[in-house]
Amino acid sequence: xxxxxxxxxxxxxxxxxxxxxxxxxxxxxxxxxxxxxxxxxxxxxxxxxxxxxxxxxxxxxxxxxxxxxxxxxxxxxxxxxxxxxxxxxxxxxxxxxxxxxxxxxxxxxxxxxxxxxxxxxxxxxxxxxxxxxxxxxxxxxxxxxxxxxxxxxxxxxxxxxxxxxxxxxxxxxxxxxxxxxxxxxxxxxxxxxxxxxxxxxxxxxxxxxxxxxxxxxxxxxxxxxxxxxxxxxxxxxxxxxxxxxxxxxxxxxxxxxxxxxxxxxxxxxxxxxxxxxxxxxxxxxxxxxxxxxxxxxxxxxxxxxxxxxxxxxxxxxxxxxxxxxxxxxxxxxxxxxxxxxxxxxxxxxxxxxxxxxxxxxxxxxxxxxxxxxxxxxxxxxxxxxxxxxxxxxxxxxxxxxxxxxxxxxxxxxxxxxxxxxxxxxxxxxxxxxxxxxxxxxxxxxxxxxxxxxxxxxxxxxxxxxxxxxxxx
Numbered sequence: 001x002x003x004x005x006x007x008x009x010x011x012x013x014x015x016x017x018x019x020x021x022x023x024x025x026x027x028x029x030x031x032x033x034x035x036x037x038x039x040x041x042x043x044x045x046x047x048x049x050x051x052x053x054x055x056x057x058x059x060x061x062x063x064x065x066x067x068x069x070x071x072x073x074x075x076x077x078x079x080x081x082x083x084x085x086x087x088x089x090x091x092x093x094x095x096x097x098x099x100x101x102x103x104x105x106x107x108x109x110x111x112x113x114x115x116x117x118x119x120x121x122x123x124x125x126x127x128x129x130x131x132x133x134x135x136x137x138x139x140x141x142x143x144x145x146x147x148x149x150x151x152x153x154x155x156x157x158x159x160x161x162x163x164x165x166x167x168x169x170x171x172x173x174x175x176x177x178x179x180x181x182x183x184x185x186x187x188x189x190x191x192x193x194x195x196x197x198x199x200x201x202x203x204x205x206x207x208x209x210x211x212x213x214x215x216x217x218x219x220x221x222x223x224x225x226x227x228x229x230x231x232x233x234x235x236x237x238x239x240x241x242x243x244x245x246x247x248x249x250x251x252x253x254x255x256x257x258x259x260x261x262x263x264x265x266x267x268x269x270x271x272x273x274x275x276x277x278x279x280x281x282x283x284x285x286x287x288x289x290x291x292x293x294x295x296x297x298x299x300x301x302x303x304x305x306x307x308x309x310x311x312x313x314x315x316x317x318x319x320x321x322x323x324x325x326x327x328x329x330x331x332x333x334x335x336x337x338x339x340x341x342x343x344x345x346x347x348x349x350x351x352x353x354x355x356x357x358x359x360x361x362x363x364x365x366x367x368x369x370x371x372x373x374x375x376x377x378x379x380x381x382x383x384x385x386x387x388x389x390x391x392x393x394x395x396x397x398x399x400x401x402x403x404x405x406x407x408x409x410x411x412x413x414x415x416x417x418x419x420x421x422x423x424x425x426x427x428x429x430x431x432x433x434x435x436x437x438x439x440x441x442x443x444x445x446x447x448x449x450x451x452x453x454x455x456x457x458x459x460x461x462x463x464x465x466x467x468x469x470x471x472x
Contacts, residue, residue: 049074049107052123054100067125070105072166080163081109081119084155084170103132108173116173117154121166129167133158134221137169142216146208148201158221184373191376195337196384203389236293239404242412243282243289250275250282250415260416263469267461278419284426284445285411291437291444292404331395331405339378342371348382351375400436403428420462423455 052068079089091111098108098118103126107119122129137156144150151172160166179194186194214233233241254275259265332338339345353372354360360368386393395401407429410422426445429436433443447455 049097052100052105053097068100068105068123070121070124070166072121073164076162077119077121077164077166077168078109080155080168081117081170082111085111085115085117087111087115118151118171118173120169120171129160130158130221130224131215133167133169134217135215138216138218138221140171143205146204148204159224188376188380192380192384195377195381196388199381199384199388202385202392206389206391234293236290239289239293239408240286242408243285246412246415247279247282247286250279254279254415257415257417259418261418261465261469263465264418264462267458267465273417273419275415278415278422281419281422281426282411285407285422287444288426288429289411291441292407331392331398331401333378333381333396337377337381339374342375342378345375345378348379350379403432403436420455420458424459427452427455 050069050071052065057064074095075089078092078095082089082091091113092109093112094108094110096108096110098106100106104120104122107121109117109119111117122132126132133156137153137158140150140153144152151174154170154172156169157164157167256272256274258270258272259268333340342351344351351372354368357365357368382393382396385396395405403425407422407425410425413422427447430443430445430447433441
């Protein structure tokens with residue numbers, strides 16, 4: 001049977017409903033439901049579960065939808081979900097689509113008696129599923145065992161080689177108000193309170209000791225993949241690893257691309273950009289990276305060594321690899337909270353509304369309120385970090401560490417038809433070399449004057465394009 005949800009007063013086809021209660025709510029005869037079956041046998045019903053239905057794309061819509069269509073055995077997935085919490089499939093009341101994100105689709109499973117749980121499966125376009133699911137489960141369970149408020153994982157499969165014919169994670173459902181639903185209406189005291197909570201969680205996570213760099217896995221998951229092993233890393237190895245990864249990719253798969261950001265393509269004459277320039281800049285980065293790791297800083301270190309075991313793990317398997325040793329590479333204000341484009345936020349000055357707010361028209365008023373809200377969020381995140389997470393605040397306050405963090409991220413970012421951000425940051429590194437490494441250390445890279453002039457001209461064109469995009 002078909003269920004509906006209301007959005008802006010209009011019914012939208014959202015999920016398959018297969019229970020007697022749902023049939024009654026839609027004025028359908030209970031006898032039309034299959035006897036002793038948990039799920040509908042209506043031929044069109046599976047498409048609601050298998051297809052992406054949360055939106056459309058202006059470009060390549062059919063391709064994007066095909067990438068997100070995932071068929072699986074609904075009955076077997078639900079049977080496994082029920083088994084993961086000590087139930088049977090006959091205990092299931094409803095199985096409905098809950099949400100769809102960029103990489104996964106989630107379903108809400110409700111049992112007779114009201115117990116609820118979540119089943120999550122990846123889209124076909126999501127790769128590598130084995131690494132992603134195995135690492136996410138190990139990380140969630142580890143953090144939960146360390147006392148952090150993380151949903152419980154009941155069971156998982158990082159492979160589609162099972163009766164459900166899909167990878168999956170079964171986990172606890174956490175009910176609550178979505179922050180995005182109330183975010184822009186929060187007053188300053190509420191913003192302070194809300195931001196205090198992730199800062200305190202970050203502080204607790206940063207105090208967890210790790211012996212090595214990488215991602216968290218159970219060893220019994222990694223045994224399914226050839227060529228995976230645990231290694232110890234130092235700051236220098238971490239700094240170069242991301243760029244080496246990009247070099248390896250570009251040398252094998254690199255081809256000319258138009259810049260991913262369409263608004264910037266005019267600045268490049270609508271011509272595909274060769275990866276050769278980005279390769280050259282990655283090689284420049286690799287030349288200077290060892291010097292960036294040599295600066296004496298309390299932020300360049302491993303936490304104290306400790307082998308991490310998980311009490312819920314089945315059998316002798318342990319967590320195979322751990323988190324990054326270089327704290328400073330993760331120092332920064334999260335993208336959804338940061339407001340670095342505003343000089344007021346950069347200076348950590350409390351934001352204020354314009355003096356002429358009462359004279360602004362509706363559009364100007366909304367824009368000013370948006371800027372003010374972003375400034376408040378940035379300011380109070382940093383102030384809460386200063387109070388509750390000194391290690392992170394020390395990194396945020398260290399201009400050198402923040403610069404290296406930015407350069408490291410750009411060197412490891414996937415190439416999308418532009419090398420400008422990495423190149424301009426390399427130029428900055430050349431200009432502030434003494435601050436980065438100490439006096440008397442010569443900079444091993446240089447740019448020709450003509451190259452610098454052309455780069456500056458391109459920067460101006462791209463700034464106009466970015467401002468136009470932001471205006472839209």
